[in-house]
Amino acid sequence: MQVDELLKPFPIKEFHPFPRALLGPGCHELIGPEALKLGFKKTLVMTSGLRGSNVVNKIVESMKYHGLDVVVYDKVESNPKDYNVMDAVGLYQQNSCDSFVSIGGGSSHDACKGARVSVAHDGRNINEFEGFNKSENPKNPPHIAVSTTAGTGSETSWAYVITDTTTDPDNPHKFVAFDDYCVTSLAIDDPVLYYDCPIDYTAQCGFDVLAHASEPYVSRLNFEPSLGNALHAVKLTAKHLRAAVWNGQDLAGREGMMYAQYIAAQAFNSGGLGIVHSISHAVSAFYDTHHGLNNAIALPRVWAFNMPVCYDRFADMAEAMGVDTHGMTKVAAAEAALAAAIRLLRDVGIPERFVDVTKDSYSKNRLGTGPTKFYENASVINGDDADVDRITSHVLGDACTPGNPKECTFETVRPVVAHCMTGDLDDLLS
Structure with missing residues (x-):
């Protein structure tokens, strides 16, 4: 049953599972013993390769030291593609692996979740599992997720996001799958691993956290068990993101964002999301842009849209x-929240409109080099009327849209998308 169908007839809301987790400085060094406890013998490591760092090699060598056989798939792309998932599934099956480890951010974790679901269904294509609890086999391989960014919270959520490259290149499709059976076996969040995360990625991932925290707090699901975590994650992000961005070796900043991203994901896990994420999914479907960057640009516009x-x-x-909201009306205080979000976005140096985003802003994505031609012309975002129309249509079909607190139609959402493309943020404050 889809979320919008569930909201109308039933007062029952579901609390989705979390995995066991290790959080704190140095916890990644426990991966070998933890893998052995989970029965790992031959493990497929899924990662982007984390270019320029030694994180993957260090973790792989630690696993080998503890007697584990390791096979590495290091070609996961940002906004993971269906072929990333299926290539990893083939490697897993060819090498008779029995377990998974994902190292990186949401892309590595999401691709790994998808691979586990596919393996559990004899290698069926991951695109068959779009939607809510589409997998049928609860016994998929065990999975340890090691995070190197403070962003998606995928290591603790029941969601994964995949780009379906089998669709029309002129109308690409990025989908969200929600599945209780994809939840990891163990999450490892070590802020020391965030030290190598570049400035721009740290900032963009931080706004993914703010989106994860704020959307369940205003979601039409209004899920009471999520509200405390959501609000506290907003507080932690506002407090720690600037330090994490501009002083990457600041342990307090990195650790604060680690907790913010973890509990924000626990908030949306059952509390839902909204069209900040729907817009982000749509833009990255067409342009392969970074998810956190997309969220950052969309967030102020969607806040302004939803506030009434x-x-x-x-x-x-x-x-x-x-x-300091003392003496303010609720309306004035809400507007002050929007101003604070825009101030944070500017303080951490994120582009303010999609047309300001160039290929250099997401140069680590392998645009146009995969087996499809989806992104060969995506060097810039044009933001014209046709672009706004196709992105708006994608938003309306996204699984996150039904949770948005304000009703979404083509006519109401299109101006929001258009403002994301070319609008001035100062217009929102006037």
């Missing part, structure tokens, strides 16, 4: 972000 139906919740977020 939940001023009180945005007023709470203003206080969480450090605004």
